[in-house]
Amino acid sequence: MNEPSLKEPDVSEKSVIQIDDLSLIFETNDGPVHALSDIDLSIAEGEFVSLIGPSGCGKTTLLRVIADLERATAGSITVNGVSPEQARLNRAYGYVFQAAALYPWRTIDRNIALPLEIMGLSKEEQNSRIAKNLDLVNLTGFEKKFPWQLSGGMQQRASIARALAVEPDLLLMDEPFGALDEIVRDHLNEQLLKLWEKTNKTVVFVTHSIPEAVFLSTKIVVMSPRPGRVHDVIDCNLPRERTLDVRETPQFLEIAHRVREGLRAGHSYDD
Amino acid sequence: MxxxxxxxxxxxxxxxxxxxxxxxxxxxxxxxxxxxxxxxxxxxxxxxxxxxxxxxxxxxxxxxxxxxxxxxxxxxxxxxxxxxxxxxxxxxxxxxxxxxxxxxxxxxxxxxxxxxxxxxxxxxxxxxxxxxxxxxxxxxxxxxxxxxxxxxxxxxxxxxxPYVLLPPPSQIGARIAESLPLLWADFQQTFLLGVLPGYIIGCGAGFIVAVLVDKVPFLQRGLLPVGNMASALPIIGVAPIMVMWFGFGPSSKIAVVVIMIFFPMLVNTVAGFAAAGNMEKDLMRTYAASYGQTLSKLRLPNAMPFIFNALKINSTLALIGAIVAEFFGSPTVGMGFRISTEFGRLNTDLVWATIAVAALAGSTFYGLIALVERRITFWHPSARG
Missing domain, CATH: 1.20.58 (Methane Monooxygenase Hydroxylase; Chain G, domain 1)
Known part of the structure; x- marks a missing residue:
């Protein structure tokens, strides 16, 4: 069993994402919808932050605001000290979607080359990054396959390799393993954790699985719906080196319990 | 239980x-x-x-x-x-x-x-x-x-x-064999001078306008309905007018072909551009891709099945258009001219011979496009082996 680590996780305190008093209201035909309301959040370099909450709590919307795929209607947000739009134009982040979103007319290696072509990198640079990142997600040997010839888990790994190939310091992941079965998901969670340790990136990870959030994160942001807001921020100071066994420890269960309590409290006014 | x-x-x-x-x-x-x-x-x-x-x-x-x-x-x-x-x-x-x-x-x-x-x-x-x-x-x-x-x-x-009603294939075959130079001249006039240029101009124009419509939203609302109306024009009504405007030569046939095929190409291409998924488009946005990059790397390849649909439909429409247009005026050569004059003389075997050439030309044209399509849209679920 792992001893609870007393030292702080070794992350510097430089803030990568700073969100203050952020709100987002969608104007719909049925009137305004408060997707996000008064969000305050700070994410430091090297952290692995999970956004967790029931459907409709705005966790994906928050991630999309960070990625400049949605615009906040009030409040302020900076990514790497600049506006999300500037950060996007700087290609400051890699984004992994709920589905792999690989282009079916491109082979796996050409799919990973896609962002590199757009960035205008040289052929040699492209090839070395493709090889490196395919190796990182254990897909070496599949570069000439088309996406539809691979399993769902392999497709999602390829899409992670594609996001990593941009070599961003920040990785935004929107329920990347949501559509996969439990066993594949466990496996990919372990791989993702190793990858995070190896590359020391900042990760923002949207999920609605409590074990997944606790297993992966250094910090868990519990969100609640209507309007979408931050209910609780839980530090998850399990040792950085974790295996799936950590899920049996009392410390893990304690954090999971707190997350569950938070989710329940955020939901309580519903019934 | x-x-x-x-x-x-x-x-x-x-x-x-x-x-x-x-x-x-x-x-x-x-x-x-x-x-x-x-x-x-x-x-x-x-x-x-x-x-x-x-x-x-x-x-x-x-x-x-x-x-x-x-x-x-x-x-x-x-x-x-x-x-x-x-x-x-x-x-x-x-x-x-x-x-x-x-x-x-x-x-x-x-x-x-x-x-x-x-x-x-x-x-x-x-x-x-x-x-x-x-x-x-x-x-x-x-x-x-x-x-x-x-x-x-x-x-x-x-x-x-009676052979005037329906000649046997052997007689049609014999007629084809003895009129090869005539049929070849007709084919050149109608297919090479009318259908092909009209096809290239019509499909090209449809594609270019589709890109413009995609880029300029007001065109989408203004031009598409007008184009829709143009496509509903009866070819039989338009053809004599085109002959009057552009003369008996191939240019009037080209004009008829262009009118017939422009709109199917435009509509299919616009629909193809619109078919790219939101997630795929968001992906390009996260890469800070330019409009041109998104077009060439995502929306154009994604639209290919739609575009090839139009190219296939248009290959047969173009042939019909050029032949029908010749009924309303042409030099003394051409497949439409041959059909209308030889039918008047009850030379039905020559009419059938021309029909056979047209069918052969049309299906070869279609087949070639379908062949290219299979090479380009191999990834589409309908084509995967």
Whole structure:
């Protein structure tokens, strides 16, 4: 069993994402919808932050605001000290979607080359990054396959390799393993954790699985719906080196319990 | 809750009875023995019935029975031979029986056709590997097509249908062979000078306007409805006007073709551009891709199945447009001109010869585009092997 680590996780305190008093209201035909309301959040370099909450709590919307795929209607947000739009134009982040979103007319290696072509990198640079990142997600040997010839888990790994190939310091992941079965998901969670340790990136990870959030994160942001807001921020100071066994420890269960309590409290006014 | 039930065994026919076509063919042949093959005029001018030769019946029945006896390739070859030897002999005797064929003739023809049908059925159930399968896949439609021509020839000649109503394929073939220079000149005029340039201009313009419509939203609301109306213009009404504007030469044919095919290309391309998924588009946004990059790397490849649909539809529309336009004025050459003038002179065999050339040109054109399509949209779920 792992001893609870007393030292702080070794992350510097430089803030990568700073969100203050952020709100987002969608104007719909049925009137305004408060997707996000008064969000305050700070994410430091090297952290692995999970956004967790029931459907409709705005966790994906928050991630999309960070990625400049949605615009906040009030409040302020900076990514790497600049506006999300500037950060996007700087290609400051890699984004992994709920589905792999690989282009079916491109082979796996050409799919990973896609962002590199757009960035205008040289052929040699492209090839070395493709090889490196395919190796990182254990897909070496599949570069000439088309996406539809691979399993769902392999497709999602390829899409992670594609996001990593941009070599961003920040990785935004929107329920990347949501559509996969439990066993594949466990496996990919372990791989993702190793990858995070190896590359020391900042990760923002949207999920609605409590074990997944606790297993992966250094910090868990519990969100609640209507309007979408931050209910609780839980530090998850399990040792950085974790295996799936950590899920049996009392410390893990304690954090999971707190997350569950938070989710329940955020939901309580519903019934 | 229920125990596994044993499915009731369906009674199966003995193997020999599973191919009813063969037994039907044998029945036809047996009846043919007792009815006259043809009625030939004797010396006194009175038509006398001619007995069906037993030899022909024996060939058919022997082949049919042997094919039931021997399964596999050997049986198939026997079946094939007996059907086609009989049909060949009938075809050889046909000129003597012009307009005089009797029930025996038709029954023997039906018998050999049924056996040939059975051959095709057996062949299409076969699974071979590699190029052999490709050959087989080619052989089946060819055999089918040849039989259509054969039946056409036999029925038209045997029943004595007037050639003005429907000439037999042999006569059309002979006409094609002797009028090759004429048909080639018509093909050049209509296809190479009218259809092809019109096709390229029409499809190109449709594509370019689709990109503009995509880039400039007000065009989408303004131009698409107008284009929709233009596509509803009746070609028969537009063609004479185009001839008046652009003269008898190929330019008026090009104009008609362009009007006919512009809109299908525009609409399909616009729909194809709109078909890119939100997630795929968001992905390009996260890469800070420019409009041009998103177009060339996502939306254009994604639109290819739509674009090829339009290219295929347009290949046949263009040919129709150019031929119809020639009805309203053309120099004394061209496929539409040939059809309208030779029909007036009741030279129906030349009309049919021109139709055959048009069909060949049209389907070759279509086939070439479909071939390119298969290479480009191999990734689409409808094309994946």
């Amino acid at each position: 229920s125990e596994t039930t044993v499915a009731p065994k369906t009674p199966t026919l003995p193997e020999e009875w599973r191919e009813p076509l063969i037994w039907l063919a044998i029945l036809c042949t047996l009846i043919a023995l007792f009815v006259p093959l043809a009625f030939l005029a004797g010396d006194d001018g009175v038509a006398k019935p001619l007995r069906t030769p037993a030899g022909l019946c024996v060939i058919l029945i022997a082949g049919a029975v042997a094919s039931v006896r021997f399964k596999g390739w050997f049986g198939d070859i026997l079946l094939f031979l007996s059907a086609h030897v009989t049909a060949g002999i009938l075809l050889f005797m046909l000129p003597a029986y012009t307009g005089a064929a009797g029930w025996g003739f038709w029954l023997l023809l039906a018998g050999s056709w049924l056996l040939a049908w059975q051959v095709v059925t057996r062949l299409s159930d076969r699974r071979l590997n590699g190029y052999k399968q490709t050959l087989l896949d080619l052989a089946i439609p060819i055999l089918f097509g040849l039989w259509l021509l054969l039946l056409w020839e036999m029925i038209v000649v045997g029943a004595g249908v």
